[in-house]
Amino acid sequence: xxxxxxxxxLLTFEPMSGYTLKTRYFDRSVAHFWxxxxxxxxxxxxxxxxxxxxxxxxxxxxxxxxxxxxxxxEAGRTALVAWLAQDRPVAVQRDDFLVQLYFARLLSRxxxxxxxxxxxxxxxxxxxxxxTLEIPExxxxxxRRQIVFGGLTLDFARRRERMMIAWIEACIAxxxxxxxxxSPFA
Amino acid sequence: xxxxxxxxxLLTFEPMSGYTLKTRYFDRSVAHFWxxxxxxxxxxxxxxxxxxxxxxxxxxxxxxxxxxxxxxxEAGRTALVAWLAQDRPVAVQRDDFLVQLYFARLLSRxxxxxxxxxxxxxxxxxxxxxxTLEIPExxxxxxRRQIVFGGLTLDFARRRERMMIAWIEACIAxxxxxxxxxSPFA
DNA sequence: AAGTCATATAAGATATGTCCTATATTGGAT
DNA sequence: ATCCAATATAGGACATATCTTATATGACTT
Numbered sequence: 067x068x069x070x071x072x073x074x075x076l077l078t079f080e081p082m083s084g085y086t087l088k089t090r091y092f093d094r095s096v097a098h099f100w101x102x103x104x105x106x107x108x109x110x111x112x113x114x115x116x117x118x119x120x121x122x123x124x125x126x127x128x129x130x131x132x133x134x135x136x137x138x139x140e141a142g143r144t145a146l147v148a149w150l151a152q153d154r155p156v157a158v159q160r161d162d163f164l165v166q167l168y169f170a171r172l173l174s175r176x177x178x179x180x181x182x183x184x185x186x187x188x189x190x191x192x193x194x195x196x197x198t199l200e201i202p203e204x205x206x207x208x209x210r211r212q213i214v215f216g217g218l219t220l221d222f223a224r225r226r227e228r229m230m231i232a233w234i235e236a237c238i239a240x241x242x243x244x245x246x247x248x249s250p251f252a
Numbered sequence: 253x254x255x256x257x258x259x260x261x262l263l264t265f266e267p268m269s270g271y272t273l274k275t276r277y278f279d280r281s282v283a284h285f286w287x288x289x290x291x292x293x294x295x296x297x298x299x300x301x302x303x304x305x306x307x308x309x310x311x312x313x314x315x316x317x318x319x320x321x322x323x324x325x326e327a328g329r330t331a332l333v334a335w336l337a338q339d340r341p342v343a344v345q346r347d348d349f350l351v352q353l354y355f356a357r358l359l360s361r362x363x364x365x366x367x368x369x370x371x372x373x374x375x376x377x378x379x380x381x382x383x384t385l386e387i388p389e390x391x392x393x394x395x396r397r398q399i400v401f402g403g404l405t406l407d408f409a410r411r412r413e414r415m416m417i418a419w420i421e422a423c424i425a426x427x428x429x430x431x432x433x434x435s436p437f438a
Numbered sequence: 439a440a441g442t443c444a445t446a447t448a449a450g451a452t453a454t455g456t457c458c459t460a461t462a463t464t465g466g467a468t
Numbered sequence: 469a470t471c472c473a474a475t476a477t478a479g480g481a482c483a484t485a486t487c488t489t490a491t492a493t494g495a496c497t498t
Contacts, residue, residue, distance in 0.1 A: 068348040069454090085476050099350035103456065107352035108477060130477050131463040148354050151363050156374050159412075160267050161343045162254040164405050166336050169261035171397040185390035188342050211357040214430065216424050219350050226345075229415040237404050244400065255484090292485070294447060317493040408449050410457050445493080454487075463475075 069110050072096045074146040081137035084108050175246035185233045193227035258282045260332040267323035272293050361432035372420045379413035
């Protein structure tokens with residue numbers, strides 16, 4: 067359901083087409099914590115229209131292909147605000163890397179270290195990405211409020227990457243000090 | 253695929269039934285970073301048997317209902333070790349709470365603070381849970397090696413909870429200092 | 439003897455997400 | 469003219485995960 071409400075949320079900024087929604091807003095914000103591809107977004111817009119939470123109108127342009135402009139309805143706003151205020155259980159953080167690490171006794175020490183190092187590099191890159199993300203200038207009070215909350219989620223991403231980096235460095239330190247029992251099953 | 257290999261991994265400890273695998277091992281380890289319910293585990297065991305990665309034999313007991321004991325095969329071990337050594341892209345961490353927070357300008361300040369406080373409580377409970385998790389005594393070298401890697405994943409869980417707590421506290425501090433613009437749409 | 443709990447397994451229905459491919463228009467570059 | 473990139477939308481196929489219900493045995497309790 068999160069994508070459903072994320073799209074409703076983005077449509078509170080302004081009415082827009084699926085394309086604009088995805089490329090100008092979704093991919094720069096929500097996608098960082100709730101990714102979805104193009105086909106999912108278009109399908110969700112269709113279902114949102116069927117349920118009366120958004121309304122779509124085809125708009126012709128002389129400079130671009132005709133598109134379907136979606137606007138959130140009153141019913142949509144009501145549903146969105148109700149969902150936003152809901153207490154939800156903490157989302158499960160699935161991570162296949164942790165599955166690999168949990169069974170890493172079946173690998174050689176060097177294989178484990180290589181895998182940790184590769185992971186570390188990825189998180190360093192992600193940290194740099196989030197550290198250099200540009201925050202747009204606020205041009206209205208509403209936007210100023212939005213940027214506060216966007217900033218909180220960005221702060222989360224930065225803290226998470228720093229945590230990951232510190233943890234992986236600790237893993238590398240611990241595994242480096244271990245005797246290599248070889249790869250008993252490789 | 254992670255569940256597939258997580259189950260193979262658990263079967264490197266010893267041959268066991270789906271029931272034992274889930275209750276004695278899976279729920280206490282892998283479930284923390286790759287949860288799955290009973291029906292998923294049984295279905296995966298069946299598919300693992302069809303692909304020749306495990307072998308199951310029905311075992312009768314006088315004290316308990318008859319069960320199907322699964323053992324990992326050589327092919328299974330080979331497939332597992334190959335998967336473990338694979339470099340994978342960092343898994344996306346989907347979090348519906350971040351979606352809620354991103355659009356929280358649509359809520360009143362008190363609603364946001366209540367939602368942050370509820371979240372904080374949950375993470376404090378999770379931190380306490382991970383901080384008090386008992387680690388079993390090693391009774392073999394193999395087990396000692398396993399406990400090292402289990403310990404790394406546990407360390408991750410603890411660091412993550414501490415990061416979450418620090419971040420939510422920072423959010424509460426920032427939102428508390430904000431004027432309440434009311435709930436424009438509620 | 440009936441009821442409940444722990445052990446043990448299975449499958450249907452539904453929801454959700456991912457991958458891939460297809461289609462069409464417009465503007466700008468060569 | 470032709471090609472390419474950006475704009476714009478749609479759907480099939482498949483994979484994965486969740487929810488719910490069903491079934492069965494043996495041990496223990498009342």
